[in-house]
Amino acid sequence: MRALTWHGKHDVRVETVDDPEIVNPRDAIIKVTATAICGSDLHLYDGYIPTMQAGDILGHEFMGEVVDVGPRSTLKKGQKVVVPFTIACGACYHCGKHQYSACDNGLPADNQDIAQAAYGQPMSGLFGYSHMTGGYAGGQAEYVRVPFSDVGPIVVPDDIDDEKVLFLSDILPTGWQAAEYAEIEPGDTVAVWGCGPVGLFAVQSAFLMGAERVIAIDHFPHRLELARRFGAETINFEESATYEALMEMTGGIGPDAVIDAVGLEAHGLFVDNVIDQIKASTFLGTDRIHSIRQAIIACRKGGRVSMPAVYGGFVDKFPLGAFMEKGLTMKTGQTHVQHYMPALLAAVLEGKIDTTFLISHRMPLEDAAKGYKIFHDKQNEVTKIVLKPDLAIA
Template sequence: MKAIAWHGKHDVRVDNVDDPEILNPRDAIIRVTSTAICGSDLHLYDGYIPTMKSGDILGHEFMGEVVETGAKSTLKKGQRVVVPFTISCGSCYHCGKHQYSACDNGLPADNQDIAQTLYGQPMSGLFGYSHMTGGYAGGQAEYVRVPFSDVGPIVVPDGVDDEKVLFLSDILPTGWMAAENAEIEPGDIVAVWGCGPVGLFAVQSAFLMGAERVIAIDHFPNRLALAKRFGAETINYEETAVYDALMQMTGGIGPDACIDSVGLEAHGFFGDNVIDQIKVSTFLGTDRAHANRQAILACRKGGRVSMPAVYGGFVDKWPLGAFMEKGLTLKTGQTHVQHYMPGLLAAIMEGKIDTTFLISHRMALEEGPQGYKMFHDDQDNVTKVVLKPGTA
């Protein structure tokens, strides 16, 4: 089969690889009908995430048709399913608490030491996202093996177009959980750093949860315009000092909740970000955390900070004193996708949530390398690339 594989920094290719096979009775094989390039895939493309190996198949946002099942799978051939990016067993201590991204059994035994060394404890497995998250083949391919298929995938009703539900795999639940972690109350003012896919879904979710005002922060005009579609006020950080603007817009108090949807590759010519860039380029650091620092400094006293954004390693110059003195709370983590999928599918079917607005480009799977380059180089106009296997 054909699959998009990682071969190094800025080097992804369409390879011919072996078709996946059933390895466990709970497995299923999915013929992929739609798959997407995620903003966090760009961290792999840029070489920021460790433990990648040449030939690793990419992709963690995908859906398709069930073509083969193991003896203990609850899926049936011919069903259309969306697959969560987290690989979770459904029966361990954390899955019992619906903390699916903290699953104890999602990683193969020989991968758990990597995560334990880097992060103290292993997390769940992830499709197509390095060997510290399991080394699983991803879904930017014609077919994919889905472990724990009796727990993860959600069956899509007949007649529902792929594009309406594809983002249940990751970015829609991630944006929703970001807003939920911000503990939004009716009347709140919420600031969202980053108007990429997760940030835009966080904006939409915040309004649905009762926020009175949402302020979206970015520097790409098209992405800021998309945030305005949902009623957000906007700040272009290249034109306006963000902290000063937020203080003025909130009467000097600061936002009730701040959501960092930027992560480890923050942009902007700011003092701390320049230092971070130098450290990253000289292998003295891993992450550029300007957006997170700014969110902490801008958030009102007693407020909440939510961090759906991806960070990979250690961050210095973090304003721990401000965090403590202001009495802030921080909630973060990979998304517990399986927990949110049923409710969000219902919201889509009821017309409460729109997802298709995000798609800017539709391409054949074979055009995936071009899609990565486009997304990386032109993030203002390329908001989401959806790849369609079998359409070349």
């Protein structure tokens, strides 16, 4: 089959690789009909995520048709399914609490030591996202093996367009969980750093959860315009000082809740961010955390911090004193996708949530490497690239 493989920083290639096979009774094989490039895939593209190996198949947002099943799978051949990016067993302590991204059995035994050493405990497996998260082949391919297929994939109607439900695999539940973790109350003002796909879904979700005002922060004009379509007020951090603008907009109090949807590759020529970039380039640091620093400083006293953004390693200059003295609370983590999929699917089918507004580019799988470069280099024009294995090359 054809698949997009990783070979190093800014080096991804569509190559012919072995077809996946059933290796566990709970497995299923999916013929991919649509897959997407996620903003967090760019962290792999930029070489920020450790334990990647040459030839790893990328992609964690995908859906398709069931073409083969193991004897303990609950799926049936021919069904149309969306697959969550988190790989969870459904039976461990954490899955019992619907904490699927904390599953004890999502990682193969050989990979658990890596995560144990880095984070103290292993997390769930993730498709196409390094050997620290299981080394699983991803879905930017013609076919993919889906472990625990009796727990993860959700069956969707055959007649619904793929693009309306594809984002149930990751970014829609992630944006929803981000807003939920912000513990939004009626009348709240919520500030969202980053108007990429997750940030835009967090904006949409925050309004649905009762926020009175949402303030979206970014520097890409097109993304800020998309946020305004949902009713958000906006701050372009290249034109205005974010903290000062937020204080003025909230009468000096600060937002009730803040959401960091940027993560470890924060942009901007800020003093702390430049230092972070220097440290990362000289191997003295890993993540660039300007956004979460700024969110904590701007949040009102007693407020809530939600951090759906991806961070990978150790950081310094974290404003722990401000976090403690202001009495803030924070919730974060990979998304418990399986927990949110049923309700969000219903909301999409009922027309309460729109997802297709986000798609800016549709490309054949064979053009995936070009898609990564476009996404990386032109983030004002590119909001979401959907790859389709069956789409003919232009």
